[in-house]
Amino acid sequence: MMENVHLAPETDEDDLYSGFNDYNPAYDTEELENDTGFQQAVRTSHGRRPPVTAKIPSTAVSRPIATGYGSKTSLASSMGRPMTGTIQDGVARPMTAVRAAGFSKAALRGSAFDPLGQSRGPAPPLEAKNEDSPEEKIRQLEKKVNELVEESCIANSCGDLKLALEKAKDAGRKERVLVRQREQVTTPENINLDLTYSVLFNLASQYSANEMYAEALNTYQVIVKNKMFSNAGRLKVNMGNIYLKQRNYSKAIKFYRMALDQIPSVHKEMRIKIMQNIGITFIKTGQYSDAINSFEHIMSMAPNLKAGFNLILSCFAIGDREKMKKAFQKLIAVPLEIDEDDKYISPSDDPHTNLLVEAIKNDHLRQMERERKAMAEKYIMTAAKLIAPVIESSFAVGYNWCVEVVKASQYVELANDLEINKAITYLRQKDFNQAVDTLKMFEKKDSRVKSAAATNLSFLYYLENEFAQASSYADLAVNSDRYNPSALTNKGNTVFANGDYEKAAEFYKEALRNDSSCTEALYNIGLTYKKLNRLDEALDSFLKLHAILRNSAQVLCQIANVYELMEDPNQAIEWLMQLISVVPTDSQALSKLGELYDSEGDKSQAFQYYYESYRYFPSNIEVIEWLGAYYIDTQFCEKAIQYFERASLIHRGPAYALWELQERKRKEQRNY
Structure with missing residues (x-):
């Protein structure tokens, strides 16, 4: 070449x-x-x-x-x-x-540049996984078990407890198959204990959620007895909770104490919660002294509102005055651990600061702080009302002691509420003079307290039909707090009593604008519209109230009455039927049903309801006369005579009825 x-x-x-x-x-x-x-x-x-x-x-x-x-x-x-x-x-x-890689000179002359070699067809496929290998089967089965546990938890959070339990059982079955396959392939040390623990724990939780307590306890026992599971002893708390639900209090306390022994002292919060459960269990068994010891230990280590309130209840149960006082002081001293309200309301010259304040004024943290403060106030008010009558020689002295303790604490604003509650307690004891004297002490207080006291005074005078005094204190309450719906409602009541229905409706409307859920104002405005013959508006008010108070007999009665005034007897009958389903022994409602059926020409239904009304209240003259007339029309004259004789006795009065009974006894004796 x-x-x-x-x-x-x-x-x-x-x-x-x-x-x-x-x-x-x-x-x-x-x-x-x-x-x-x-x-x-x-x-x-x-x-x-x-x-x-x-x-x-x-x-x-x-x-x-x-x-x-x-x-x-x-x-x-x-x-x-x-x-x-x-x-x-x-x-x-x-x-x-x-x-050359992917191209040649000849290719460049006759075709386009193809560096990826697509013109030669698809690339050869990658080497596929060997899905039949034992390791791959184990990996896929483990993934499926994890998915089932996750689906079970999601179903539980959505409220589908039955589906959650089925998923948990399926996960348990597949996990046992997984363990057997691992034992065949690898050594027992390579078994995934975390997966086994999570499967068993989820299964026990789902059993407990479905109230299958025996199965839940058995599953927890499997976990607790297995020494390979670290920190499994704390699950005895869950077992104690199940025994508490089953009212097996002795075993509940036993398991709580076993869990307490196995939890190290560094886990302070968990130990406090377990001790709180122990104290509650002691209360349920009536062992108040042991409960007091548990709650006192909690209040000395990590005081909280629930433990303090339970301590007061336990001391009240044994009647120890001094311990009740000390427990109340401990409850008052529990720190709320919330920020001051000033940062939410104080204005600033910086617009960015104002925007930040607006953003955090009602965020989740702020809502949580409000809920915590409301819970603390509720516990303190309830505890004061509980112990005030028993810690001193009289109710007033005990309440005064509670008020003084509250005034010296971080809950200063609760002192006025306690004073008002003291006046309401006087009302319950029918001591109106003491209630009035207590409420009059607030006339020189701040606007909120003054409005509450004046509202109660207006209500008291209204009940005693002293409308002038009621109107005066209602004005004082409205002037002190224009947005107080109770004050506006009481003012409307005083105007209603004087016959000025239009003005009364305005006060009720204003009360509803301030608080749309003020049921008293909504009911009263319905009555006002009835007086003004504005039946459609009255019906609308009562139907709105019925949506709020579903089983209120008064509301149902008013709706039926409005339909009767609107000359719609069928609707009136329907609402009266709902009324007697709520109060089946109301003789007035039964007689009204009889009257409506009689006006419709249904004598048999009318007789049934009139007779039921007579059974519950046999002294209604109108009902007795109707029954007598009914028996005359049906030619049962002897029965009609009995009803008319009873009507005559009632009409003549109790003296004539007594004389009549005496005459009958004399005749019976002579005949004998």
Whole structure:
């Protein structure tokens, strides 16, 4: 084969382009397709040999090299051209691919550039996982168990307890299969204990949620008795809770104490909660002294509102006055751990600060703080009302002691509420003079307390039909707090009593604007519209009230009465039927039903309800007369005579009835 020889023209030494066309012939790729030696090398495994890393001396250039077919040829002769400069100099060049990657000169001439080789078809697929291997089966089964546990928890949070239990059981079954497969493949030390623990714990929780307490206890026992589960002893708290629900108080206390022994002292909060459960269990068993010891320990270590209130209840149960006082003082001293309200209301010159205050004024943290404060006030007010009558010689002295303690605490604003509650207690004891005297003490207090006291005074005077005094204190209450719905309602009542229904309706409307849930104002405005003969508006008011108070007999009666005034007896009957379902022994409602059925011409239904009304109240003249007339119409005169005789006795009065009975006794004695 002829060698390609490239000749360069002779040029002058100063030629700028001298040597431009001089290059190593090894890089000539123009005639590779016609080079038989190169094509033979391509077809053999020569191009796939690893690169040469050692130096090749220049004397080894003509050494025979084995080809893929076993023949030995000279490298120089097989290539058909002189060796490159690198080989000739004795330096080994790394062996590269013989063929270009993804393109060729011919391809460039006839087709578009395709570096990814898409024109040659899709790439060969990746090596697929061996899904039949034991490790892969175990991995997939473990993933399925985790998914089932998660689905069980989600179903429980959504309220579907039955589905949650089914998922938990399914997870338990698959987890046991997983353990058996792991034991066959690996050593027992490689078993996933965390997964086993979570499956069993979730199953026990779902049993407990479905009130399957025996199964839950058995599952908890499996966890607790397994020494491989660390910190499993604290689950005895859950077992104690189940025994508490089953009212097995002795076992509940036993398991609470076992859990307390196994929880280290560093977990202070959990130990306090367990001790609180122990104290509550002691209360349920009537062991108040033991309960007091538990709650006193809690109040000395980490005081909280619930423990303090329970301590007061326990001391009240044993009647220990001094302990009640000390417990009340401990309850008052419990820190609320909430921020002051000033930062929510104080204005600032900085607009960014004002925006921040608006943003946090009603956020979740602020709502939580309000709930905590409201709970604390509720506990303190309830405790004061409970112990005030018993801690001193009289109710008033005990209440005064509670008020003084509250005034010296962080709950100063509760002192006025306690004073007002003291007046209300006087009302319950029918001591109106003391109630009035107590409430009059607030006439010089701040606006909120003054409004509450004046509202109660207005209510008292209204009950005693002293409308002038009631109106005066109602004005004082409204002026002190214009947004007090109770004060506006009482003012409307005093105006209603004077016959000014339009003005009374305005006060009731204003009360409803301030508090749309003020049922007293809504009921009274319905009565006002009835007086004004605005029946549609009255009906609308009572129907709104019925949506709030579903089983209020008064509201049902008013709705039936409005329908009767609107000359719709069918609707009136329907609402009266709802009324007697709430109060089945109301003789007035039964007689009204009889009257409506009688007006509709249904004598049999009318007789049934009139007779029921007579059974519950046999002294209604109108009912007795109707029954007598009914028996006359049906030609049962003897029965009619009995009813008319009873009516005559009632009409003549109790003296005549007594004389009549005496005469009957004399006649019976003479006949005897």
